[in-house]
Amino acid sequence: MGIWCSAPLRQGEPMRMRKILVSLVEYAEARLVARRQARAEAREIRMREIEKQKEAEDHTDGQYDDHVSEEPSRPPRGIRSENRDRAASYASVGSESRRSSEDSPETIGSKEYKLLTNQVMELEEKFRKAMITTAQLDNEKTTLSYQVDTLKDELEELEELNLSVQKDYKSVSRSYELMSRDFKDLSRQTELLKECIRLRDELISEHGLVLVGGEEEEVKDEDDDDLHSDNKKKSESEREKRIAKMALVSQAAADILNKAGSGTLDVRLKKLAEEKQELLDEIYRLRLDLEEERQKAYKLDQLSLRSTGLNGPEMKLMEVQREANKQVNDYKYRLKKAEQEITTLQSSVSRLEGQLNRFKNQAESSEAIEDELKAEKRKLQRELREAQARVEELETANIHLQKRIDKLKTGKNALIKS
Numbered sequence: 001m002g003i004w005c006s007a008p009l010r011q012g013e014p015m016r017m018r019k020i021l022v023s024l025v026e027y028a029e030a031r032l033v034a035r036r037q038a039r040a041e042a043r044e045i046r047m048r049e050i051e052k053q054k055e056a057e058d059h060t061d062g063q064y065d066d067h068v069s070e071e072p073s074r075p076p077r078g079i080r081s082e083n084r085d086r087a088a089s090y091a092s093v094g095s096e097s098r099r100s101s102e103d104s105p106e107t108i109g110s111k112e113y114k115l116l117t118n119q120v121m122e123l124e125e126k127f128r129k130a131m132i133t134t135a136q137l138d139n140e141k142t143t144l145s146y147q148v149d150t151l152k153d154e155l156e157e158l159e160e161l162n163l164s165v166q167k168d169y170k171s172v173s174r175s176y177e178l179m180s181r182d183f184k185d186l187s188r189q190t191e192l193l194k195e196c197i198r199l200r201d202e203l204i205s206e207h208g209l210v211l212v213g214g215e216e217e218e219v220k221d222e223d224d225d226d227l228h229s230d231n232k233k234k235s236e237s238e239r240e241k242r243i244a245k246m247a248l249v250s251q252a253a254a255d256i257l258n259k260a261g262s263g264t265l266d267v268r269l270k271k272l273a274e275e276k277q278e279l280l281d282e283i284y285r286l287r288l289d290l291e292e293e294r295q296k297a298y299k300l301d302q303l304s305l306r307s308t309g310l311n312g313p314e315m316k317l318m319e320v321q322r323e324a325n326k327q328v329n330d331y332k333y334r335l336k337k338a339e340q341e342i343t344t345l346q347s348s349v350s351r352l353e354g355q356l357n358r359f360k361n362q363a364e365s366s367e368a369i370e371d372e373l374k375a376e377k378r379k380l381q382r383e384l385r386e387a388q389a390r391v392e393e394l395e396t397a398n399i400h401l402q403k404r405i406d407k408l409k410t411g412k413n414a415l416i417k418s
Helices: 013-070 077-096 105-206 224-230 251-259 265-306 312-417
Strands: 209-213 216-219 240-243 246-250
Touching: 013 105, 105 312, 265 312
Parallel strands: none
Antiparallel strands: 209 246, 216 240
């Protein structure tokens, strides 16, 4: 997910980025599942503790109910002392108004005692119900607090997952923008190269030249023979292929190269050199034959000068001499023609070799400049990717710090309000 300013897009780069994204999402989901399992286990443990507390409280309430049911008529110690005081006060009041009252003190004390006992039992029942309600509310409060904590943890996890997904989305969108930019740059370069090729073809056609070369040729490794002994089943499709150098030549030179056969420019030049050597050898043989024929003609001339008369055998000898002279003249003509062809071929070969060397030098210099530019471009792209990654990390850290500051401000405001 780096940054490429105008680098050629490597094949398979979107698939690799998609795999990295999927692996990140799977890792985040696995972490979320593990945390949920841990929280579920903690929740079960808390629920067990709450159930134990509830059972203990129910058991305590049951013991208290049994104790109350066993002694329904026995009031508590404080209530009994209060009842005694009330009974004494009622007795004193009754003694003062004994004359005007028709009831006896014993009847009044028993009624008041029963009334107080009933009130105490009602209060105890209400107190027990209030205690049970308080315990239930406490249990509900604990459960709700646990649920709130669980929801807070889930919210934090979702926020972390959201941040990671946003970060991945930003990186993917940034990579997409860079790829789109690279695609536009490559499209412009393609159009420029097409225009250059069109102009080149026009210039070639205007000057009547022909572009030769550019065929693919197989290149074997230097240690191919050693590897062949170890691995004899190597496929021919694994061999490297390269495009041969191209050259501009005239139409006549192109016809000569076409006559030399198919293949690359170097192969054709080698064939022409071999043909040249063969022609030179043939010329040398023809010169030897010509020299022999000259010697024969000279001998025949000497014989003809020595003879004083003409007879039948001498006429035959003259005819042989004429035939020899004809052959000599024919050989001379063929020799001149071969020398002219050799001269033409030599000039063509020299011109082609000069053009080939010039184009090779230009291609080597262009390749060196291209390698330097590519190295500088990769360096700049690497620095840009590192800078953008650092900026992204700083932005993420800034977001986390801002959240912490907001939380601290919220806590501070809550403390101030409280």
